Amino acid sequence: MTKQANYYNNLSVDYSQPKLVSNELAVRLVGNAETYISLREEILPEITLEYGLAQIEQENKEWWLTHCEALRQGRADILADEYANTLVYFCADGSFYNRTAAINREVHWWAILAQPGVTMAWPIVMFHSEAIYSEWNCIDNVTKEIIAKGNETLLRRGHRGACYLKTEQLSFYRDVYASNELLHWLRR
Structure with a gap:
């Protein structure tokens, strides 16, 4: 039988569970x-x-x-800047062929996933050269229900190249479009 291991064993922070990191670490990671x-x-x-x-x-x-x-943290400004201008993004809503088109669709998802009272976790993450694969979920902090889940594959050419291809499967169990209140909360 294959022994299971935490995918974060060789990383400095563990995002596999919906527990928050310290404020100091969060500030350092955003700075990074x-x-x-x-x-x-x-x-x-x-x-x-x-x-x-x-x-x-x-x-x-x-x-x-x-x-x-x-x-x-709902940092849409950072999330948007992680993409190359020539991003190709495939998901159930269609294909998006540049950074702006992808961001215009994703801003609703970011607002839902990062809304107050919900914590996102990535139990599975795997790396191979440019490829990053993850499975994620968002849990309501009060009811403990999963409000959304999915998986994604990113091709990212390191810090110099940014993310240039993203494929994603998302399942939302609440709204798929964020309310104006959630969009206002998201940092843009």
């Missing part, structure tokens, strides 16, 4: 996110001996933790 975004190049960098897949995978592991915290 802003630093990583500042390294993004407009044109996807080539994979070379100097910028190889091992480095890209390590950078993606570092980034993952900042991505989780940005989602939990």
